[in-house]
Amino acid sequence: MRITLALLALFSFASLSLAAEPGPDGLDYGDHKSVTLQVKAWDALGEGRYEDAVKYTEKCAELYEAEARKMQASLSAKPSSDVVNEYWALNDVGTCYFIRGEALTKLKKNEQALAAFEVLRDDLYYAQAWDPKGWYWAPADAAYPKIEMLEARTKADF
Amino acid sequence: MKRKAIGVVIALLLGSCAASVPGDQDAGPGSRVQVVKQSDGTFTLLRNGEPYWVKGAGTGGGQGLGGGDLELLAASGGNSIRTWSIEQLEQLVDGKSLLDRAHELGISVTAGLWVQHVRHGFDYSDRASIARQRARLRDAVLKHKDHPALLFWGLGNEMEAFEPNVEGEVIWRELNHLAGIIKELDPHHPVVTVVAGADSEKIAGIVKHYPNMDILGVNAYGSAPLVGQNLVGMGWTGPYLLTEFGVTGTWEAPATPWGAPIEPDPSTKAAETYTAYKMDRDNNVGRSLGSYVFFWGYKQEATATWFGMFLPSGEALPRVDAMAYAWSGKWPENRAPKLRELATPVAFKRVKPGSRSYAEADCIDREGDALRFVWDIRAESSDRRTGGDAEAVPPSFPDAIEEGQGTRRIEFRAPDRPGAYRVFVTAYDGQGGAVVHNLPFFVED
Structure with missing residues (x-):
């Protein structure tokens, strides 16, 4: 727990040095924290800015995926709600992969969308996302039917 | 064929270790329906x-609710319908009740x-109200229990939710x-009770307090x-039905910053519906007894087009085709048109009152039918309810469309009144098929 808090503080400090500079792509990545990138990706998805949503998720993966994979590797089951926030990188990166899959589906880039959902299913399956309505949900569980649907679309003309 | 079927039935009965009620007593002219538990714990x-x-x-x-075409359901490979109230069964169309019309179509x-x-x-603490409800239910069961179309009694819908x-x-x-x-009045038709999603x-609660339930119905x-x-993870070992399924719910979909749920495009909705049916069927053999897609008809819920599989004028939308493909393995001869893209610069944006813009639809018809387009600028629903309760249809602003009505592209003006809106397009193929979609925008000073 102490190590996690120390890591969180370290990441927060590291994030400050990156803060508030628009990226070379013109996007505002805010303080570059994983949660910021995840929220910005959700917002972009809801505003129909699908390319932007993909970029936010890519940035989140670029900065935090290694840590997310370490957290995943340390687990043998989905973390319970009292410790779920300790797996912040796993949760944010996992959620970003879900958003990326959704945004790429909207952009009709089905193969890339499939690849994003497959990362969740195969590699980051203990990630959890907070629903503001008051509960956690598992992006990997939600990815299963998305994968099936995208595969169905390669075989049939819907 | 008949011998084979009898053989299958005998084999099933021999393999069963217990038959759930209703039993096989012979009484009355109606259908006989049983859920049989097999020795391996699965159900038939x-x-x-x-x-x-x-x-x-x-x-x-x-x-x-507006009901859809039952003949088309049968022709598409469907074999069952689900209703919510006895009044629906008794509504007459061409002098026939829904039960009679269904029976005629198998x-x-x-x-x-x-x-x-x-x-x-x-x-539920008022004894008089409870007694009246029990009496009404008793009358309904006695009235319809011998109808040959009857499959299950659907006792209650999402009663535990939103309370x-x-x-x-x-x-x-x-x-x-x-x-x-x-069960006392009709031992031949199992009781299904429908819940709004399942949780542990x-x-x-059901396992502990509701042993008379034969089949769990889940809306998801x-x-x-x-x-x-x-x-399985929640401890339900009995049979179940997927009693409502289809597209991602309005409460589950991404929303605009002003809270308008973003409706999936028609092809995605069709693919989602097909996938849900297929995954439930293929992954739950012996536990799932089947499913009821929602909704074979039209219904205003967040939008006029989210859950409905038909237009109010009767045209079938792409999800009808998807279910025909799911049920029968074949696409219908006439497919609904395919919307490849709906685009407008105002989509998901905030715009000034009266500002001008355009919208265009990239749409094809697989059989080459000429398409007719109808555009509609409509206010966002302000009558959102829970649990599928009836909602008012929001107002339309036909004068907002300045040019191009009936064609693939329109020029339009944003309404003068600030608020949330959607631009809808419907393409009709003239052969009973249509496709409809919308994009949200917001008007502010």
Whole structure:
């Protein structure tokens, strides 16, 4: 727990040095924290800015995926709600992969969308996302039917 | 063929270790329906002695619902419908009740028996109200129990949901009593009770307080493909039906910053619906008894087009084709048009009152039928309800469309009144098929 808090503080400090500079792509990545990138990706998805949503998720993966994979590797089951926030990188990166899959589906880039959902299913399956309505949900569980649907679309003309 | 079927039935019965009620007593002219538990713990549904897999759709008119084409359901490979109330069964079309029309088409019916909800003002501590409800249910069962189209009794719909001040136990105990009444009057049709999604607490409550339930019905949308596996984890070992499924729910979809849920495009909706059906069927053999897609008809819920599989004028939308493909393995001869893209610069944006813009649809018809386009600028729904309760249709602004109505592209003006809106396009193929989609925008000073 102490190590996690120390890591969180370290990441927060590291994030400050990156803060508030628009990226070379013109996007505002805010303080570059994983949660910021995840929220910005959700917002972009809801505003129909699908390319932007993909970029936010890519940035989140670029900065935090290694840590997310370490957290995943340390687990043998989905973390319970009292410790779920300790797996912040796993949760944010996992959620970003879900958003990326959704945004790429909207952009009709089905193969890339499939690849994003497959990362969740195969590699980051203990990630959890907070629903503001008051509960956690598992992006990997939600990815299963998305994968099936995208595969169905390669075989049939819907 | 007949010998083979009899052989299958005998084999199933020999392999079974226990038959759930209803039993096989012979009385009355109606159908005989049984859920048979096999020795390996799986379940088989028998209707008049034949194995039966429910390929169904929720339908029926009234209560804000418009029923869809039953002949098309049968032609598409569907074999069952689900209703919510007895009044729906009794509505006459061309002098025939829904039950009679279904029977003529070889369609079975899960007959909904509406059980009152607390959120609609029903008081489960009021003995007189409870007695009246029990009497109404008794009358309905006696009236329809011998109809040959009857498959199951659908006792209650989502009664446990959206009721924060009610303990589930009160609901489960009363449902158990009502199911007992049904079984006493009609031992030949199992009782299904429908819940709004499943969770461990609900399942525990049902197992403890509602032993008379024969089949668990689960309404699920985004999670529909995973209902079967989730139920195992929650401790449900009985048979179940997916009693509503289809597209991602309005409450599950991404929303605009002003809270308008973003409706999936028609092809995605069709693919989602097909996938949910297929995953439930393929991954839950012996536990799922089948499913009812929602909604074979039209219904205003967030938008006029989210859940409905038909237009109010009767045209079939792409999800009807997808279910024909799911049920029969074949696409219908006439497909609904395919919308490849709906685009407008105002989509998801905030614009000034009266500002001018355009919208265009990239749409094809697979059979080459000429397409007719109808555009509509409509206010966002301000009458959002919970639990599928009837909602008012929001107003339309036909004068906002300045040019191009009837064609693939329109020029339009944003309404003068600030607020949330959607631009809708519907393309008709003139052969009974259509496709419809919308994009949201917001008007502000």
